[in-house]
Amino acid sequence: MRELVSSGDRRQCLLHGAALLSSGWLGIGAALAGGQLEEPLADSVRSALSAAIASSAPPVPEFSDTAKRLAYLRWLGALSERLKKKKPDFQTRIEFLQTVWYESRRAGLDTTLVMGLIQVESAFRKFAISRVGARGYMQIMPFWARVIGDGDASRLFHMQTNIRFGCVILRHYLDRERGDTFMALGRYNGSRGKTPYPNAVYAAAKNWAHPDA
Structure with missing residues (x-):
């Protein structure tokens, strides 16, 4: 899927980014600040990750029965209330949660874990920039746009693009660590094997956490 950032959104993200950099805002505490490390990828892995980023599917859930749909709506309502202080606008909040729910499941990840990661990485700030240049909700390092994307790192401020990259990258690290979440989270932060970030x-x-997550 080729997701485009509008000219207005692009201008907004550049202005926010400049303001955050000039003010020295780091997104998260210095003890946890970090980013994914660029490592050599086999051509087959690079191709698989590129395909995972590019494949087209909108974040609109489909359910096989009413019970699953009701469970999703309960989850959405409960987390919307919890997120209200971070994202006061209702529509923005719902779109964000729908995207996290969709992209985490698309990548075979625990949605609750992804929400925790976003809280730690960016405190749910769309235009967060770390000291090492990681961007957006899931603090994606710009090199990923070159390695598996279209090379346009500014698109990492687009909500679904950022969350899709983050979920695909975390899934990649989980696969590399054979399902070990602790080690995969360390890789995500560039602190593999260390305890503070996981x-x-x-x-x-x-x-x-929610029963219907």
Whole structure:
């Protein structure tokens, strides 16, 4: 899927980015700041990741029965209330949650864990920029746009693009670590094997736990 950022959104993200950099805002505490490390990828892996980023599907859930749809609506309503202080606008909040729900499941990830990761990485700020240049909700390093995207790192501020990249990258790290979430989270942060970042994500994820997640 080729998702485009409008000229207005592009101008807004550039203005926000400049303001955050000039003010020294880092997105998360210095103890946890970091980013994915660029590592050599086999051609087959690069192709698979590129396909995962590009494949087309809108974040609109489809359900096989009424019970599953009602479970989703309960989850959406509960988390919308919890997220209200971070995202006061109702429509923005719902679109964000719908996207996280869709993209996490698309990548075979625990939605609660992804919410915790976003809280730690960006505190749910769309235009967050870290000291090492990681961008957006899931703090994607710009090199990923070159390695598996179309090369336009500014698109990492687009909500669904950012969350899709983040979920695909985390899935890649989970596969590399044979399902070990602790080690995969360390890779995501560029601190593989160290405890502060995974523990922070696990703790944050508790804020978003729900029976219907």
